[in-house]
Amino acid sequence: MPTPHGPGGRSPARLQGRATWLVSRAHARAFGLLNAGFEAHGDGLRGYHYRLLAALEEWGPASQAEVGRSTGIDRSDVTAVLTDLEARGLVVRSVDPANKRRKIVTITERGAARLLELDEVVDGVQREFLAPLTAAQRRQFLDLVALLAGKR
Amino acid sequence: MPTPHGPGGRSPARLQGRATWLVSRAHARAFGLLNAGFEAHGDGLRGYHYRLLAALEEWGPASQAEVGRSTGIDRSDVTAVLTDLEARGLVVRSVDPANKRRKIVTITERGAARLLELDEVVDGVQREFLAPLTAAQRRQFLDLVALLAGKR
DNA sequence: CTACCAATGTTGGTACAGCCAACATAACCT
DNA sequence: AGGTTATGTTGGCTGTACCAACATTGGTAG
Numbered sequence: 001m002p003t004p005h006g007p008g009g010r011s012p013a014r015l016q017g018r019a020t021w022l023v024s025r026a027h028a029r030a031f032g033l034l035n036a037g038f039e040a041h042g043d044g045l046r047g048y049h050y051r052l053l054a055a056l057e058e059w060g061p062a063s064q065a066e067v068g069r070s071t072g073i074d075r076s077d078v079t080a081v082l083t084d085l086e087a088r089g090l091v092v093r094s095v096d097p098a099n100k101r102r103k104i105v106t107i108t109e110r111g112a113a114r115l116l117e118l119d120e121v122v123d124g125v126q127r128e129f130l131a132p133l134t135a136a137q138r139r140q141f142l143d144l145v146a147l148l149a150g151k152r
Numbered sequence: 153m154p155t156p157h158g159p160g161g162r163s164p165a166r167l168q169g170r171a172t173w174l175v176s177r178a179h180a181r182a183f184g185l186l187n188a189g190f191e192a193h194g195d196g197l198r199g200y201h202y203r204l205l206a207a208l209e210e211w212g213p214a215s216q217a218e219v220g221r222s223t224g225i226d227r228s229d230v231t232a233v234l235t236d237l238e239a240r241g242l243v244v245r246s247v248d249p250a251n252k253r254r255k256i257v258t259i260t261e262r263g264a265a266r267l268l269e270l271d272e273v274v275d276g277v278q279r280e281f282l283a284p285l286t287a288a289q290r291r292q293f294l295d296l297v298a299l300l301a302g303k304r
Numbered sequence: 305c306t307a308c309c310a311a312t313g314t315t316g317g318t319a320c321a322g323c324c325a326a327c328a329t330a331a332c333c334t
Numbered sequence: 335a336g337g338t339t340a341t342g343t344t345g346g347c348t349g350t351a352c353c354a355a356c357a358t359t360g361g362t363a364g
Contacts, residue, residue: 014206018274019282019294020182024199025224025301027179028351030172035320046320054166065341072177074323079343101330101341122170130171132299141300142171144293147284149177180322187349198349217312226352231314253312253359311360318353325346332339 023148030129037121043088045118048073048081053090053115056107063102064093090114175300182281189273197270200225200233201242205267208243208259215254216245242266 015021038045051071056062059070068078082105085091090111096102107115130138167173190197203223208214211222220230234257237243242263248254259267282290 014210014271015203017294019278019290019297020186020274022294022297022301023175023179023182024350026297027175028224029300029302030175031320031351034172048321051167058166063341073321075342076324076344077322099331099341101328103342119166122172126171129300132302133296137296137299138171140292141296142169142174144285144289144296145171145174145178147289148181148281148293149174150181150284176321183322183349200350215312225350227313228315228353229351251312251360253357255313305364307362307364309360309362312358314356314358316354319351321348321350323347325344327343328341329343330339330341333337334335 019148030125033125033128034122037125038118041117041121045114048077049085050115050118050122052078052081052085053107053111053118056091056105057112057115061104061106063096063104065102067105085111171300182277185277185280186274189277190270193269193273197266200229201237202267202270202274204230204233204237205242205259205263205270208257209264209267213256213258215248216257217254219257237263 055067055071064078068075086093090108092106092108093103096104204219207219207223216230220227238245242260244258244260245255248256
């Protein structure tokens with residue numbers, strides 16, 4: 001359930017006006033909503049799973065290192081999550097014949113189907129998360145936060 | 153080498169347009185800046201320490217449960233961090249004589265001084281974090297993200 | 305007054321995101 | 335050939351955020 005801090009949970013003015021604090025709270029709220037969505041949807045899939053599936057579906061097969069760089073997930077974490085995804089049959093790994101140290105990761109049909117389901121969950125969360133804003137405000141916010149997110 | 157897939161296009165479009173993703177990235181950036189600041193200037197103090205000190209300075213002495221509620225930090229975490237802060241001489245805990253199960257926490261002079269130092273670090277991080285935005289955009293962003301952070 | 309219930313502080317544990325060090329293997333580059 | 339870089343993997347660590355259980359204390363209903 002979201003927002004376990006009950007009523008009266010104010011923040012010190014010192015924090016309240018600070019961007020990093022507000023972003024942190026907004027992130028916590030979004031994170032909670034996503035967690036609730038993923039949990040309600042059953043399987044133990046988490047943010048990392050979704051990110052990797054999305055990247056694979058979006059750009060097609062790629063090596064683990066590439067997928068890691070494109071999602072901002074560390075190589076070691078990519079390995080672990082991919083092992084899980086492979087065990088679930090959502091992804092296939094095969095050694096690149098042209099470069100035997102690389103493993104080409106491909107999303108399976110089941111993986112793509114699962115991704116579509118997760119998409120709905122994530123979209124629902126977006127609506128819930130952005131509910132406090134009007135349509136115009138949402139556009140504004142997305143533009144601004146994109147600048148702050150930084151592209152790297 | 154094949155597939156340096158695109159110049160900057162890092163995140164899948166699926167994620168890139170989503171508020172929760174962008175907020176997550178912005179949060180990661182802010183968190184990294186804060187960590188760097190704390191590591192450079194606050195020996196071993198982290199976000200929880202700062203939050204508690206700020207709350208205590210802002211609202212004066214309070215019980216641990218109250219401070220926890222006001223900062224959104226769990227009771228158990230409050231206990232641990234407060235033990236650390238007390239060991240550093242930045243706060244004092246004393247049993248409430250009118251209610252012996254409560255412990256009144258008070259910030260010390262040293263704690264207040266430390267808080268001022270941390271304030272500067274945090275302020276510097278704010279400037280760095282908001283650097284991509286103009287002054288007008290910063291005001292806009294703060295308003296919008298405050299709505300998304302959830303006031304309750 | 306007693307019995308129950310609520311709040312508090314504490315201990316100990318989990319989950320997730322993120323990061324890093326070390327290693328073996330493989331490819332690349334003089 | 336030798337040195338460097340890239341890759342996948344293992345294992346570990348931190349910080350934020352929760353949760354469960356417990357003893358102590360307060361408050362309240364009977």
